[in-house]
Amino acid sequence: MTGENRIRNSFANKTWQEIKVKDSWQIFKIMSEFVDGFEKLAKIGPCVSIFGSARTPEDHKYYQMTVKIASLLAEKGYGVISGGGPGIMEAANRGAHGVGGKSVGLNIELPFEQFHNKYIDRDKLLEFNYFFVRKVMFMKYSQGYIVMPGGFGTMDELFEAITLIQTGKIARFPIVLVGSDYWGGLLEWVEKTMLTNAYISEEDLKLYRIVDTAEDAVEHIFRFYDKYLLKPNF
Numbered sequence: 001m002t003g004e005n006r007i008r009n010s011f012a013n014k015t016w017q018e019i020k021v022k023d024s025w026q027i028f029k030i031m032s033e034f035v036d037g038f039e040k041l042a043k044i045g046p047c048v049s050i051f052g053s054a055r056t057p058e059d060h061k062y063y064q065m066t067v068k069i070a071s072l073l074a075e076k077g078y079g080v081i082s083g084g085g086p087g088i089m090e091a092a093n094r095g096a097h098g099v100g101g102k103s104v105g106l107n108i109e110l111p112f113e114q115f116h117n118k119y120i121d122r123d124k125l126l127e128f129n130y131f132f133v134r135k136v137m138f139m140k141y142s143q144g145y146i147v148m149p150g151g152f153g154t155m156d157e158l159f160e161a162i163t164l165i166q167t168g169k170i171a172r173f174p175i176v177l178v179g180s181d182y183w184g185g186l187l188e189w190v191e192k193t194m195l196t197n198a199y200i201s202e203e204d205l206k207l208y209r210i211v212d213t214a215e216d217a218v219e220h221i222f223r224f225y226d227k228y229l230l231k232p233n234f
Helices: 003-010 016-041 061-075 088-098 131-141 152-166 180-195 202-206 214-225
Strands: 047-051 079-082 103-108 125-128 142-147 175-178 209-211
Touching: 016 125, 016 131, 047 061, 047 088, 047 152, 061 079, 061 088, 061 142, 061 175, 061 214, 079 088, 088 103, 103 131, 125 131, 131 142, 131 152, 142 152, 142 214, 152 175, 175 214, 180 202, 180 209, 209 214
Parallel strands: 047 079, 047 142, 079 103, 103 125, 142 175, 175 209
Antiparallel strands: none
16 A cells, blocks of 8 residues: 555545444454563563664674674673664674574564564564564563664664653663664753753663763673662663
């Protein structure tokens, strides 16, 4: 279906009964995704999620760095969760898979770009129709986040995590942004514009850390959990 047809279809007249029936069945689809996700991820154990662009090529420095980060995490016993697709997501699963670690993919069905990569453990691949269900899985079962450079989807996941911690909806866990050359401008804007206008507090700037090496990224995760018990976030 083309973009124009999708817009026209969304405005098509539907009876109240048609809407009611469709909504009822949609509830069951959403419930099934939650149940499947909870059952599978609860069995895996402590994991770290790695976010980043699906468009990052294999020869890019951030792809190679992601492979190393995931390898180091897996060697320490953490499972690695990615969005299941190509690019940075593939690199994350590749790094964990390469050292025999737990490689988890939370894939989302999209009309373009997204297809699951070959480095996900066969019993740890989950397919989602709904972004919000998928994000709940990331938030509930990740013990920390490594955020590589990415686009709107990566920003969505990053700020979802920051918001939940800031508002006290989940416990504080480490968020590590990799690549000061990429994230520097955004974080400068956060400090100079959001903080200056009192839309956030000084304390909120401590909810994340920016690093430039794979070793520093994982060290922050390891150091944090030397103090705390690993468990689901809610």
